Amino acid sequence: MANKYEMFSVLVTEVEQATPLIKRFTLAREDGAPMPAFTGGSHVIVQMQGADGSQFSNAYSLMSDPRDTRSYQIGVRLEEQSKGGSAFMHQQVQVGSRLTLSSPNNLFALDPSAGRHVLIAGGIGITPFLAQLHELEGGASDYELHYAFRAPEHGAFQQQLESGPHAANTRFYIDSLERKLDLTALCAGLAEDAHLYVCGPKPLIDAVIATAAKAGIAEQRVHWEQFAAAPVTGAAFTVVLARSGTELQVEEGMTILQAIEKSKAAKVECLCREGVCGTCETAILEGEAEHFDQYLSDDEKAAQQSMMLCVSRARSARLVLDL
Template sequence: MANNYEMITARVTAVEQATPLIKRFTLVRQDGQPLPTFTGGSHIIVQMQGADGRRFSNAYSLMSDPADTRAYQIGVRLEEQSKGGSAFMHNQVEVGTELTISTPNNLFAIDPSAGRHVLIAGGIGITPFLAQLYELQAQGAAYELHYAFRAPEHGAFQDELSTGPHAEHVQLYIDSLGRMLDLRQLFSGLAADAHVYVCGPKPLIDAVIATARDLGIDDARVHWEQFAATPASGGAFTVVLAKSGTELRVEEGVTILQAIEKTTTVEVECLCREGVCGTCETRILEGEAEHFDQYLSDDEKASQRTMMLCVSRARGERLVLDL
């Protein structure tokens, strides 16, 4: 069921321009206390409020050392089609800015059963791996990081990766220089106990999953994360809110959550609007959902008991929800 988050007032103590499109933000608790502990792969929800009263809420991976909870670090890419959150972080957040952040949650944890960990990052997808590198090193685990990006200026944190404590475990792939990541070659030599982790653009994630399956690598050994809400594509459908007796039409390009907020007084809590926080999880009474979230497990999605209203849609023409 939905995760119960504690919200914390944080203050920005450093802002670094890592690439033309990516900034690194360092956050501490406003009350000076240590931040909650976390594990590599964890994310937090960052809530922002503009001077005009508009509110934004995005999920960002924690990229700092999990052993040091004096501060958190997150990396934020300025998105071309920003819903407002990344633009707010880039254009309005500076040293001294107060933000509200959630306690960490981890949907992308290191699998302790793996004999070797193969990390594959694309672009901003490097962020969760930075924390995992610290964790893997502390465990004395066998690991390697493969980081692909378009051009030298777009490789965030590449200098510290190439010269820092993990340098011997890191390989960089730069498209513009002709250094391309060959997934088939990489996977062909994987040991039977190796696990693969991928974070980055959807085409990279899809390619990793497809190549692994093609080579007979079990799905349980492939882990992925993508913080980008699935577009609200697909045809229109009807949603019935059973408790309130309301029936509404969810048009193409509109999420169930947006339709509820626009046309009813029913309140639905949702921190992330990206299918990762679990706060808008709602019970399905009739019909089936097309799941696009990363919060529910495959078994939970198959059971069709609940769904995330911020990203998931109806599989048929009609859904009845426990609202």
């Protein structure tokens, strides 16, 4: 079931401090060969290894022009509750550093059936839209970008957007200046063939989904992406590994993957630990999952045939997995 990625080594060729909390990294192959092709909305898994043997693995959206595969660019925000990856990128990675990347995957592509694309970004959530704007440039599709951030100094890549070809299609919303994004008004005025896309903090994503639903916008017209581990709240439950018969208790605050790794009862590959790469997908033999991943489609989640062990939990008191 695991989704197999090509992994390859890259050099960091440029590092730019875009805001006090966001850095832009330019990555290229050492031999000068082109990077794998990608489309706007794609992400890569970045694997980092410290001199002390520490290892981190995070998903980041590609923000550069898909037409130029000489290099990739990613934007990384230094997270307050960092699992280590964003802190490593900010504190340890510099020009000349080597990183390992996965081939790109896209769970957030522009829908070709949309008559208008309405892009809503919050903070670092601007990054996938920067690649998509390259695809929209000069095309037949109508589009608009709404970009919200906390204060002027946190508007990553604002100058690039204001001075580029998308300036007339872009609106900025700055909390500290009381310039707020009115989602109700935005959703109320949408044409029936318009699609909404949102990337950013969870409260923004939740608000867009809820406001769109209240406005009668069909679910299939609302697209979202967030790279963050799902909350591991909820009651403890039992996981049975069918091949060995091992029973594990997954406590509140722990993921199934962590419980398996702690017990060493089975080996599970997982690149992202954020529910986006698909490598830890595992078949469900008994019980039902509470899905928190972004990898499976709604139909696949409803089918209860498999789950992502890094973020999803049990809806039932007991889960039996094909491990």
